[in-house]
Amino acid sequence: MSGSTFKSQAPRRTGPAAAWVSGLLENKYLGWIALAAALLAPLLTASPYSLNVMTTAAIFVMLAAGLNIVVGYCGLLDLGYIAFMAVGAYTAGIVSKAFELPLLFTIPAVLVMTILAGLIIGAPTLRLRSDYLAIVTLGFGEITRITANNLSVTGGPSGIYGIPKLLTFGDFSVHSPAVFYYVTILIVAFFVLASARLGKSRLGRAWRFVREDEDAAEAMGIHTYKVKLMAYIFGAVWGGFAGVLFASHLTAISPKSFIFLQSALVLMAVVLGGMGNMRGVVVGALVISLLPELLRDLSEYRYLAFGLLLVVAMVFRPKGLWPAHGHEEERKKKEPEQTAVDAAVSRGESR
């Protein structure tokens, strides 16, 4: 038995440049570097247009982070994910308008409603597998939108407008788009970090076990149904909070914001980025949300170019731009005469 023979960690592509790149990609501070970049971005360009685009992109990242829990970690194909964003946005909008509350105070209501939505959509559908689940979630997404379109409390087709900004307390209000951008970035960063950490925990592993083999997971004592429901609820909460940010950002929401195309785009971000790998999913979400803006010069042709680029990306990177690599640290050097417990002490934390 020699743990030392397998000291090297993830297999590296040969060459110093490739090693440097993969070293950078595995860097554990990469998330903080990305956060710093996001916080510094307004120093480069702070026009109302670019702040608007960047804020929208950040909200989109949060949606992708939430869907990554459901689709990436747990393997439950959800084609109606935008419904959770709708529930969050409408709850925040309705509650804040009805009770003249600052948007921040609607969070408990949003939490309750999104968890409820997760349970309502999750509980009856999670007994279904793959294709059937996808179709039913697609239906639920549309039902949510059509319900919002037909109820008077949601404002019907014209929706809700005049939603207060996130940072409005009585007479005090911050209208600066830059401040809202910073607040959004911090909230999104927290949710992205939380979803990445969840992925590397006992619950996150259980999600992956269910994704890989439900029966084997069940044989290990994992209540697959509960675990899947947890994935749904977490996904719903992430989507709901993204909805609050969305409502606050636009100050107006209508059913048109929550069409199927939006669900498809979020799913595309997850798949393009690399299912199950939080870093990849963030990249995917940024590509999906920013690329159409960068291609604006092509005017009408930009969605054609966008589609082509996505097809090319999926042809050359079928597992996504930055897939989950599935490697972890080998055991640190272990002397043969050591007992397992001794080795454990010297090993310390190894994830």
Next chain:
Amino acid sequence: MSVVLGVNDLQIAFGGVKAVDGLTFDVHEKEIIAVIGPNGAGKTSAFNCITGFYKPTGGAVVMDGIDITGKRPADIAAVGVARTFQNLRLFNDLTVLDNVRAGMHLNRGQSWVDAIFHSPRFKRSEAAYTEEAHYWLDFVNFEGPRGVPIANLSYGQQKQVEISRALARKSKLLLLDEPAAGLNYTEKQNLLELCRRIRDLGTSIVLIEHDMGLVMELSERIVVMNFGREIAEGTPAEVKANPAVIEAYLGKNDEEDEEVGIDGNA
């Protein structure tokens, strides 16, 4: 010795076919029992009934005094039944260590809140998971790399990991479905020795196996099935001499041979 698992008149039918028809046996503490029989005799169906993957249409399964008949697999696992599968059922995209960690899912020690905030509790719990995963891999003498996806490993190594995953459950009863299938001679000898060490941990073992050499050497009692029915039960010597068993394996004189000989290899 106290009874760990009691199977009483277990039955399951698929449509009109009675895959298991009145199977009865007890497993005592620290006992190794083999379930043998020709292909299609209902051995795996019986395992699936015991572990909850099939709902028995009749009879009862009692584990440690708790009636587990027809409960869901996760609940049965929690009572103390671990199993391996006839065809490997590993989590292919996940690392060897993660596969073994699956067996420890019921060790609590952390909540999702701990995970989000990386609390000291979370770090301790993760370190314990890793330490224990290494311990069980060492226990089965696993020598391959541990941080790579399990799909990259050889078949023999994957079988080892599947057993360590089941061992990590630390259950009182271990069901092994054809643990020796596809193993070479040395690997089979290691398996033999491993099963005895598992028994010494205080775990009872029930195994389905076609390798008669291994079965005869390892098991204390043998249950023989054919066409869903239990046709014999006893020590290896008793079973070997039982005419019904010989008939099941070799057929009557006027019938053509089928399946494998009583001491042949599957």
